[in-house]
Amino acid sequence: MSTPTLESPPAVPEEIQSFTVTLSVRRFNPETDEDPHWENYDVEMYATDRILDALHKIKWEQDGSLSFRRSCAHGICGSDAMRINGRNRLACKTLIKDLDITKPVTVEAIKGLPLEKDLIVDMEPFFESFREVQPFLMAQNTPKDGKERIQTVAQRERFDDTTKCILCAACTSSCPVFWTDGQYFGPAAIVNAHRFIFDSRDENAAVRLDILNDKEGVWRCRTTFNCTEACPRGIQVTQAIAEVKQAIMRGKP
Amino acid sequence: MPQNSAEALTAQRKTTSRRPAGTLYRGREGMWSWVLHRITGVAIFFFLLVHILDTALVRVSPEAYNAVISQYQTPIMGLGEVALVGAIVFHAFNGLRIIAIDFWNAKYQRVLFYVVIGLWVITMLAFTPRHLINVFSH
Numbered sequence: 001m002s003t004p005t006l007e008s009p010p011a012v013p014e015e016i017q018s019f020t021v022t023l024s025v026r027r028f029n030p031e032t033d034e035d036p037h038w039e040n041y042d043v044e045m046y047a048t049d050r051i052l053d054a055l056h057k058i059k060w061e062q063d064g065s066l067s068f069r070r071s072c073a074h075g076i077c078g079s080d081a082m083r084i085n086g087r088n089r090l091a092c093k094t095l096i097k098d099l100d101i102t103k104p105v106t107v108e109a110i111k112g113l114p115l116e117k118d119l120i121v122d123m124e125p126f127f128e129s130f131r132e133v134q135p136f137l138m139a140q141n142t143p144k145d146g147k148e149r150i151q152t153v154a155q156r157e158r159f160d161d162t163t164k165c166i167l168c169a170a171c172t173s174s175c176p177v178f179w180t181d182g183q184y185f186g187p188a189a190i191v192n193a194h195r196f197i198f199d200s201r202d203e204n205a206a207v208r209l210d211i212l213n214d215k216e217g218v219w220r221c222r223t224t225f226n227c228t229e230a231c232p233r234g235i236q237v238t239q240a241i242a243e244v245k246q247a248i249m250r251g252k253p
Numbered sequence: 254m255p256q257n258s259a260e261a262l263t264a265q266r267k268t269t270s271r272r273p274a275g276t277l278y279r280g281r282e283g284m285w286s287w288v289l290h291r292i293t294g295v296a297i298f299f300f301l302l303v304h305i306l307d308t309a310l311v312r313v314s315p316e317a318y319n320a321v322i323s324q325y326q327t328p329i330m331g332l333g334e335v336a337l338v339g340a341i342v343f344h345a346f347n348g349l350r351i352i353a354i355d356f357w358n359a360k361y362q363r364v365l366f367y368v369v370i371g372l373w374v375i376t377m378l379a380f381t382p383r384h385l386i387n388v389f390s391h
Contacts, residue, residue: 026275036275083275083276083278085276085279086276086277086278086279087278087279106276108275108276111275111278174278174280176278176280176284176287222287223283223287223351223354223355223359223362224280224283224284224286224287225280225281225282225283225284225359225362225363226278226280226281226283226284228283228359229280229281229283236359236360238283238354238359238362239358239359239360242354242355242356242359245355246355246356
């Protein structure tokens with residue numbers, strides 16, 4: 001069987017313009033470095049490529065020791081939150097065309113969590129706060145004559161925004177209060193508490209409101225809106241925190 | 254082998270720009286309004302501390318009190334008063350903005366920030382010329 005060959009090559013589409021983008025990555029190897037340092041890499045990119053593609057290119061073609069987290073690479077798993085040009089973003093959702101490539105694009109690990117290597121931080125303190133707000137449905141009653149807990153559209157709508165969280169930590173690590181006070185629950189934990197506090201099927205809102213009515217709870221929020229701006233899912237984080245504050249003052253959701 | 258890696262390391266270091274610290278987080282209006290609120294708040298606190306101390310001086314010795322207060326009549330202190338009023342006006346208006354965010358709606362925080370700046374400019378335009386004429390005509 002011979003490979004079919006084309007008589008004439010197909011019309012070559014107009015070549016897509018590519019750009020040389022300089023990435024300035026803040027590197028840290030705990031085995032050899034005392035402090036993190038910046039390193040520049042030049043990569044050939046298209047406007048539709050993402051920062052994650054650039055990091056892949058560096059790792060696969062230039063420096064295999066570059067370390068970063070990524071899983072799904074499509075903005076769902078929340079693994080690749082990092083600080084791109086000084087703002088928390090998902091690397092897999094940041095397109096080259098949206099950045100100013102006349103200057104090096106800075107990429108560094110998210111702030112406020114212990115740096116492990118290059119762009120990887122220890123997420124444990126973040127998940128610790130998440131666990132503390134008891135982010136799961138708690139209902140003692142058995143649903144009436146059936147298998148479901150019925151909820152109206154309006155009741156579901158009440159907490160819709162906060163169901164979108166992917167736990168990437170972009171919000172929590174953009175919070176100036178969290179940087180200086182690691183004890184603060186942080187926006188992500190409050191968002192996930194909000195999701196159950198305002199769920200009509202859940203019966204333990206009072207417990208969560210009590211947990212968050214703490215010195216390190218919602219009252220630490222200084223409404224800087226960094227979290228709302230950083231959220232890759234567009235959750236109105238500061239608004240959610242304000243709603244929890246109001247619920248605590250009312251004593252009920 | 255260790256020598257090799259050491260060489261590689263120095264070569265790597267050479268390509269490195271020496272900026273050990275991370276970049277400044279580029280927050281937007283919300284973050285900078287918070288930074289200004291904190292700075293003006295701390296400044297006002299220290300002013301109040303000094304102000305309570307100098308007012309308390311009148312109970313210790315009226316002469317000392319008069320001496321201190323006359324120090325405040327200098328042009329430098331007059332300019333300082335402009336800064337003080339500026340700090341208080343910003344802190345007050347931004348405080349109202351934060352109350353609106355917490356108790357009303359966080360949606361308009363960016364607009365409200367510019368409203369705060371606008372009100373601050375208007376207030377200072379009304380206050381500063383009048384005050385400086387007073388200060389420098391004495």
